[in-house]
Amino acid sequence: MTVQINLPASGVRSQADFDNLPEVSPGWAWELRSGRLELTLMPVTFWHFRIVMLVLEHWLRLGHEVAGEQYVADSGFARGETGRNNFVADGVVFESGYRPAKNSTTHDATNIHTVIEAVSAGSEDRDAVDKVRVYAALGIPNYWIIRGDADSDDIDGFITMYQLVDGEYQVVGNRLVSQLSVTD
The missing domain is CATH 3.90.1570.10 (tt1808, chain A)
Incomplete structure (x- = not known):
């Protein structure tokens, strides 16, 4: 499952925006891809x-x-x-x-x-x-x-x-x- 958050046209998010992102489970991470912030499974051990x-x-x-x-x-x-x-x-x-x-x-x-x-x-x-x-x-x-x-x-x-x-x-x-x- 991927959750996407579109960035504003300027591509800038404030620290408050980032701090208010939902907490993620271990093994998941927020990743910026093609102008979108996505929740992605990152199983790197x-x-x-x-x-x-x-x-x-x-x-x-x-x-x-x-x-x-x-x-x-x-x-x-x-x-x-x-x-x-x-x-x-x-x-x-x-x-x-x-x-x-x-x-x-x-x-x-x-x-x-x-x-x-x-x-x-x-x-x-x-x-x-x-x-x-x-x-x-x-x-x-x-x-x-x-x-x-x-x-x-x-x-x-x-x-x-x-x-x-x-x-x-x-x-x-x-x-x-x-x-x-x-x-x-």
Whole structure:
């Protein structure tokens, strides 16, 4: 469920307006999207944040530039443009040799090498079905989905690695995040 509050034409809300917003349950947050303040489910746990960072660090070691969720959300890389119905990737790995400009805010899908998603409670269909179709249509060469063991205290995850072949993703490997090395 999404609750929307339209901003005035100036885009400015007072502190009093913000303070009077309804209290939200844990896991939910107010988020500004396309000129609307929306109540959005934000199930980012410590594991989710940390596992994405570990995978992005792997790609940094391989010499790629990377970006995490908040930057991606703000950058416009999601279905190729900004907008209310976009998907936000947990992480992106840019093509080898591509270095975003210091003040860049948008990126063409052709500059993306890999999209990374960490599956959270309730996001399996979105991450493993909906996003797969969209990122394949955008031509993103690689898509990594990370799943964790809910019964373990271990900060690790199981990666399913997909590669784009003839416009569709094919599984090309599986690995634990802890098994990533600079030779991958």
